[in-house]
Amino acid sequence: MLTMTPLRDDAIVLRLAEYSETSQIVTLFGAAHGQLRLIAKGVRRSTKTRVAAGLDLLEYGAVGFIPPHGDAQLGILTEWTQRDAFAGLRREAQRLYGALYAVETVAALTEEADPHPELFTALEHALQTLAGDTPAGPAIVRFQNALLQAIGYAPNLTACVNCGGDIRRGAPVFFSSTAGGLLCRDCELHFVEKRRVPPHLLAPPGAGSAEAWFELLDYHLTHVAGRRFKTAAVLAGALGRGLPKSV
Ligand SMILES: [Zn+2]
Numbered sequence: 440m441l442t443m444t445p446l447r448d449d450a451i452v453l454r455l456a457e458y459s460e461t462s463q464i465v466t467l468f469g470a471a472h473g474q475l476r477l478i479a480k481g482v483r484r485s486t487k488t489r490v491a492a493g494l495d496l497l498e499y500g501a502v503g504f505i506p507p508h509g510d511a512q513l514g515i516l517t518e519w520t521q522r523d524a525f526a527g528l529r530r531e532a533q534r535l536y537g538a539l540y541a542v543e544t545v546a547a548l549t550e551e552a553d554p555h556p557e558l559f560t561a562l563e564h565a566l567q568t569l570a571g572d573t574p575a576g577p578a579i580v581r582f583q584n585a586l587l588q589a590i591g592y593a594p595n596l597t598a599c600v601n602c603g604g605d606i607r608r609g610a611p612v613f614f615s616s617t618a619g620g621l622l623c624r625d626c627e628l629h630f631v632e633k634r635r636v637p638p639h640l641l642a643p644p645g646a647g648s649a650e651a652w653f654e655l656l657d658y659h660l661t662h663v664a665g666r667r668f669k670t671a672a673v674l675a676g677a678l679g680r681g682l683p684k685s686v
Pocket of ligand 1: 599600
């Protein structure tokens with residue numbers, strides 16, 4: 440018996456999964472509520488006849504929902520009004536995969552009942568930018584940074600996180616996710632988990648291709664999440680093909 444008044448939020452569709460022939464489990468990222476896992480009944484995706492509510496991946500809309508109560512694991516979607524489908528994403532692989540990567544990482548690195556309004560804004564902005572005409576690579580890297588900031592894992596990229604020493608130009612520099620940032624040549628020996636930072640990436644400021652930054656931040660995000668992201672390899676390939684590399 441549903442006597443609760445549905446709650447409302449603005450949300451972005453992170454994931455869709457079949458539940459039964461006519462139901463889906465939808466994972467949304469709500470501006471005020473954070474991640475929401477809801478059952479959407481009466482959705483017939485196979486015939487495209489959407490009886491009660493039809494949702495597409497990556498779209499932005501207004502949601503009405505009843506949160507899980509009692510023993511229920513899932514809330515119930517009661518209403519969905521699409522506001523933006525970000526149609527421009529479908530024009531290019533790096534735009535589409537950039538968007539898919541963004542929603543995959545948000546789904547993996549946030550939890551239910553864990554609101555991040557600032558991350559919602561960053562995600563919506565990323566989707567809008569990717570659907571537009573400005574280059575995709577920098578938008579994806581900006582989003583990775585915003586996500587790391589929001590979940591409290593922003594890496595230190597200004598000094599050695601172990602000794603505090605300056606990162607000298609020309610000297611080999613390493614990045615360790617466990618350590619939380621850069622390691623100088625003297626300190627890297629003490630860390631098992633690390634990777635070499637491409638020499639051109641850190642100096643001068645703003646140097647480094649979006650592809651190289653993407654790969655470094657993806658390495659960090661992968662480590663934080665404890666697993667690889669499905670869309671990362673395709674996206675790295677698309678960025679590598681589509682953007683000029685700095686030297
Ligand atoms: Zn050091």
